[in-house]
Structures are given as C-alpha cells and as structure tokens.
Amino acid sequence: MENRELILSIKDLQISFKTDSGTVSAVRGVNFELHKGETVAIVGESGSGKSVTTKAVMGLLASNAKIEQGSIYYTWNDFHTGEKKEVDLVKLSEEELQKEIRGQKIAMVFQDPMTSLDPTMTIGKQIMEPMIYHYKKSKKEAYEKAVELLQLVGITDAERRMKNYPHQLSGGMRQRIVIAIALSCDPYVLICDEPTTALDVTIQAKILKLIQDIQKKKDLSVIYITHDLGVVAKVADHINVMYAGKIVETGTTEEIFYDPRHPYTWGLLSSMPDLTTNSDELYTIPGTPPNLVKEIKGDAFARRNQYALNIDYRIDPPMFDVKGSDTHKVASWLMHEKAPKVEMPETLKQRIEAMKRGEEV
Template sequence: MKETVLSIRDLSISFKTGNGTVSAIRGVDLDLHQGETLAIVGESGSGKSVTVKAIMGILSGNQAIDSGSITFRYDRDGERVEQDLLKLSKREMRKRINGKRIAMVFQDPMTSLNPTMTVGNQIMEGMILHLKLSRAAAHRRALELLRLVGINDPEKRMKNYPHQLSGGMRQRVVIAIMLACNPEVLICDEPTTALDVTVQAKILELIKDIQRKTNISVIYITHDLGVVAKVADQVAVMYAGKIVERGTVNEIFYDPRHPYTWGLLSSMPDIGTADEKLYSIPGSPPNLLHKVEGDAFAPRNIYALNIDFKQEPPMFKVSDTHYAATWLLHENAPKVEMPPGLRERIDQAVKEAGGIWQDSRSYG
C-alpha cells in the first residue's frame, strides 16, 4: 500500500448568503496516495472545487469550515511531519504550503497569469521567494521547466508576456510555475477546459509524463469522464457536497454501483451503441440552502427505495478499495440491475480491454 500524503476526514463547509446558509460540503472523506492520481468527478455545483480550495486555504470570506480535518504528510528537514491544513492561518499557508508543497493549476490559464509580467519572471518568482534561489539559478531552473513542459525556444518565451502565447502554451507555462518549487501534490481544476481537443490530449499526457518523472501526487477536478479514464488511478464521485462512490478507475468504469454513477456513465457519448438518444439524468441537484432529508439523489433516482427519502445511506463496502453510498447495496434491498444500455457499454468495454474484468466483476 502506498503512503497516504493527504487525508480529508469529515470535511463540512458552508456559505453564508443573503438567503441563508448553504451546506456546500457535507462530511467528505478522501485519501490521496504517493504518486497516484485521484479524480473527483460530478456535476457543476457538486462541491469539487470548494473541496480542493479548502486544501489550498483559499476559501472566500463568506465560507466557514464547520467540521473536519485535512492532514498533509510531508518531509521537513529530513523528518516526516503531519499537519492539519485547516489549523494554519492564511499567512502560514502562503508561506509554508501553497506553491511550495501543494500547487494548483486553475481552469483558465489567462486569468492565472499576470498580464504585466513576463513569463520568465512569473516562473522565477516562487523559486526566489520559497527556495531562496539567486536570480541566475532561478533563471536556469525556469529554462529547464519550460523544456520539461514541452515549450520550444525557452529563452525567447522567457521574455514573452502571456498575451503573446497561445492557450495551450499559456497552460504549459502555468504548469511550469506550479512545478517550480517541486511540490508533493499538484491539484488540477479542469486544466483543459478552455483548450481544443488536440491541445487537451497533449496537456494530459504532459502531466502524466511529469508525474512519472517526479512521483508527484495529483488531484484532478473534472466532469469529463473521458479525461478520468485517461489519467486516474482512483476516482471519487461527488454529488450535492458528498462522496457517493469511490474506487479504482476500473471499479468505477467497469463495476459502478451507485445510480448516480450509472447516470454519469450513461450520459457519455458513445459511437458503439445503437441508441441514438443521449441519456440525461432527470431533474436537478437539490438546493443546499435547505436541509437534505435522506439521500440527496433520491428525487432524481428512478431506483430510489422508501428509505432513501428518510435516511441517508452509509458507505457500503463493495471491495477493499470500492465503496458506494446507496441503500441498494444493503443486504435486505431488492435486487436492482444497472440500466441495460450501460450494461451493454460495459460489456463491450470489457471485451475491448481483453476481458480483464470478465472473471472478477459482479454487477449490482
């Protein structure tokens, strides 16, 4: 078992608004292991970005941490230390953690870069501040980083301003900045949203290649399951501020157990199925201004049981690495099969994958 570098336990976050208090994050538990990629998926508004912003300590003024801990394990002066990030002040987070040990790549590279500073100065800034490098040493390291992220003629690009670069090159520069201080954890919040498909593929492959070389741990925030399939080792499915299913990427794609996960997978475009109509999950996410009674997904769940409207389901164990919060996994629940169309897709995927899961799977 790989060492756990980041552990989130019982994290609850609320927003104070003019209409009342929004319970945006409701008891999230997550683990990130050394050298692995964790993907957090779910619809917009499910709480993905708020969760990782809590890790970075960049919550807004109207947010409050109601409960929980975020334990980060890292090396300091040759010793392995544990730090609850929620107990650090914003100043301590900026000085000790952000950029230096945990770095974050945001959605739009144009808003992440300072338009008044050259690319070179923006890459060098963190190294001079956190690593205490001389300007000459920082310049050499910046050139190495630009080569690492696949930018040609780095000497020229060091003198460019962000508006002189394409979207793909700007995102590569952002990644170079994030890697400048050799962080242990890299958080990517929809890093390819503003890019075209070919550039997306290159950026994803770039991050995977850097991970292989540096053994960095990565968290991806995305609603694109195609991205998840390419990059993830572990997957956490999030809905209405809670993790409703988590497991390895193969378990989530080949053996999903939560009806919400069934809906997400069914809504992916697929040229291999006969059905011409693209599936969509009925209804809308709940308004978290109001207290959620029972399972938050119940009103949209065609497989919902009576208990779903009264009592929130616990996390049921499917395997040592696979858990799902659905009453359908209770020993007394009726036998419910996943949608036939999704079963057909998974069977086809298993066949194309060479039957890796043919002997071990057991659909719910």
C-alpha cells in the same frame, strides 16, 4: 498501488457559505485519501463541491466560506531532518499556508490559464517569482530553473519565450506555462482543477500526457477535478464520485468504470458520448441537483433516482463496502443486504462490455 505512503487525508470535511439566500452547505462530510505517486480524480456535476474541497486544501476559500468541521492532514518527509511530519491544514493561519504549503508543498493548476497569469508580467518573471519567494534563489538560479521548466513542459525556444507576455501565447501554451509555475517549487501534490476544459481535444490529450509524464519523473501525487469521465479513464488510479457535497461512490478506476453500483454513477457513465450504440440521443440524468441552502432529508439524489427506496427519502445512506473489494464503497441503500436487487440499465451494461473489449466509447 505498490507505494502506499499516505500524503493527504481529508476527514469529515464540512464547508458552508453565507449568502443572501441563506447558508449553503456546499461540502457535507467528505472523506478521502491521496497516496504518494497516486492520481485521484473527483468527478461530478457543477456545484457538487469538487473545487470547494480542493480549494480548502490550498486555503483558498472565499471570504464568506466557513469550515464547519473536519480536518485535512498533510504528511511529508522533512528534507533537513528526514523525519515524517504531519500537519492539519485547517488549523494553519493564512500566513503559514502562504509561507509553508501553498505553491511549495501543494500546487494548483486552474481551469482558465488567462485568469491564473498576470497579463502585465513576462512569462519568465512569473515562473521565477515563486522560487525567489519560497527558496530565496538568486535571479540567475531562478532564470536557469525557469528555462528548464519551460523545456520540461514542452515549450520550444524557451529563452525567447521567457520574454513573452501571456497574450502572445496560444491557450495550450498558456496552460503549459501555468503547469511550469505550479512545478517551480517542486511540490509533492499537484491539484488540477479542470485543466483541459478550455482547450481543444488534441491539445487536451497533449496536456494530460504532459502531466502524466511529469508525475512519473517527479513521483508527484495528483488530484484531478473534472466532470469529464473520458479524462478520468485516461489518468486516474482512484475515483471519487461527488454529488451534492458528498462522495457517493469511491473505488479504483476499474471498479467505477466496469462495476459501478450507485445510480448517479450509472447516470454519469450513461451520459458520456458513445460511438458503440445506434441511439441519436445522449442520456441525461433527470431533474436538477438539490438546493443546498435547504436542509436535505435522506439521500440528496433520491428525487432524481428512479430506483429510490422509501428509506432514501428519510435517512441518508452510509457508505457500504462492496463485497470482495477493499477499495470500492457506495453510499446507497441499494447496497443494503435487505434491499431489492436492482440491475444497472441494459444500455450501460452493453457500453461496459464494449469498454472491456477495448472498443471506443
């Protein structure tokens, strides 16, 4: 990225949930950065901590959640003074988050538009409301901006749509409305939590293209949360692979797709639907994720990892730098200089070669 202005920095974030079964360690020391105009993707299985991490940024954690330690630094240029300001979002009160941050500086697009929209309010009113609340715009100003936003997200006959209710629109249109609401206060950061999961493939592609186009126009920084590596390949600059509450591999999209080093990343890439091989079966990672109520000794992935070393069952691996890269890091003892040399599966090698040649996978 040419523009490396840091906008969001998460440091050693640890989040737990109190449940009837015990305390769940959902996020176990997450670190990552987001720069201006950049798209960072967080990928992993359900329950890996992707959504919890980003909900902590928004201050939208459930009442039984607790941030055990860590910080979430948000940096922006003050519109009035031109000065750079930095705040630790973890230390802000609910009132400060609601008034200063949520919706205004950082906005979120959720997975299911029907749960994000109020079925009793018109579309127009729902887009206008944040502008009136945060910027004290008049109804006339908010109405005009709302119509502009509807046009920006590709909704035709915008003025007529302003009077519609959510149930009168298709799933794709509702997701466009949710994006319009998220953009209504001109945020600097847009968090997209599985924004295309409930949509069919053709609409998915349109929504992803729409978010990319808006990002370029407004110089937005975007965080994508997804389990779909196909989505990631199209939109991300940088990828964080999460497993059991930790980031286990991080790098540019090219590094993760063409030079993956963690066995879990190998599994994720191998389990993508593939048109280049003759196999009738789709690869699945063996076993199940660990129970995060219990203390995890060593590497959380060890019991599912056919390449696990003895040390994996005793000590959690640190983040190792991949030689020759400033951006590629891997939490695996296989990266240690004394570890045996392990190659990625041959089928994955073939798939990566096909991707490099530009073949469809």
